[in-house]
Amino acid sequence: MKFNVFEQITKPWSRVTLHNVHLLAARPTGDSFTMITVEHQGAQCDLISANRWDAEWSPRDVGRCGYLVPAEPIDSEPQWACRFRTYLDPSLRRLYELDVKDQWGWLCDDRPQGFLAPAGLLPGVKGRYVADETISVTLRIPPEFVRLCRSVDHTPIDVLRGFVGDAADINNYVDWPRADGYDSNGSDERDMAKEWLLRAYGMYAIDLDQLELAKEENAARANARDDLGALLDEFIDDGGSVDELHAAVDDLIKEQRRKQTLLQQ
Incomplete structure (x- = not known):
């Protein structure tokens, strides 16, 4: 018996996702659904596409490539x-x-050799996505907070993730998705979360941009010192005099100071 991949999609409560599917046609059925014709690896099939919105959007997607997922298991959809x-x-x-x-492996015109993305993540335009750079934090929470989360029908993890996304001003854009799954609850929520953070801890605020810039400058100076040390070793190995080099550098420093003085006048 030949395996039919489309049957796997349409089984009750299926969780299969079928990629690299081409939409060939889409037409309304008259009962709030849309009949679509799709092609996958040379095989074609007519399928019911759920809900009335698909009747509007599916025709616009004819000729494009994408993926098939089972409909949500709710009463209004077969x-x-x-x-x-x-x-x-x-x-x-x-x-x-x-x-x-x-x-998962992918390819696109901008990355024709292929690339990898976290399993289950759909890359955006040009195959872009934000890599998962999260760190693990273990936190014990009191029952009062658990009850608070229950009052809004969410788990403590959901609430904490939501606050992190809002306070950190995170946006999970569809065309550039985040592998860590973080997002915000909206612009108002982002503003309120940042206001709370400043209200609670603003007295300890530091200028991270300045600190990071200073760190980069220090690293650049350290690299420059290493390079100068290597040049000094080469100079000595080739028979150069340390005193002569010191005198030459001293002259350069004096000239640089003279230029700075003229600029300040």
Whole structure:
């Protein structure tokens, strides 16, 4: 019996996602659904695309490539329905042969040799995404906070992640998605979270930009000293005199100071 990948998508409560699917046609069925014709690896199939919004958007996507996912298991949608979603970058394709543990293979016109992205993450335009650079923090929380989170029907993890996203002014853009999944709850929430942070800890605020700039300048000076040390070794190895080099550098310093004095006058 030949394996039919489309049957896997339309099984009740399926969790299969089918990539590199081309939408060939889309037409309304008259009952708030859309019949779509799709093609995958040479095989074509007619499928029901769920909900009335697809009747408006699916025709605009005809001719594009994307992926199929099962419809949400809610009463208003048939269990066998699915949804077609286009890739933001028309040239994006799944490259299964590149897959490694927890990493999916992809390619696009801007990255024709292929690249890896975290499993389950859909890369944005030009295959871009923000890498996961999060760090682990272990935090014990009191029952009062657990109860507070329950009062808004969210877990403590959800609430803390939401606050982190708001306070850090994070935006998870569709065309440049974040592998760590962080996002904010909106512009007002971002403003209020930053106001709270400044209200609670503003007296300890430091200028991180200045600190980071100073750190970069110190690193650049350290590299310059290393380079000068290497040049000094070469000079001595080639028979040069340390005293002569010292005198020459001293003259350069005096000339530089003279120029600075003229500029300040």
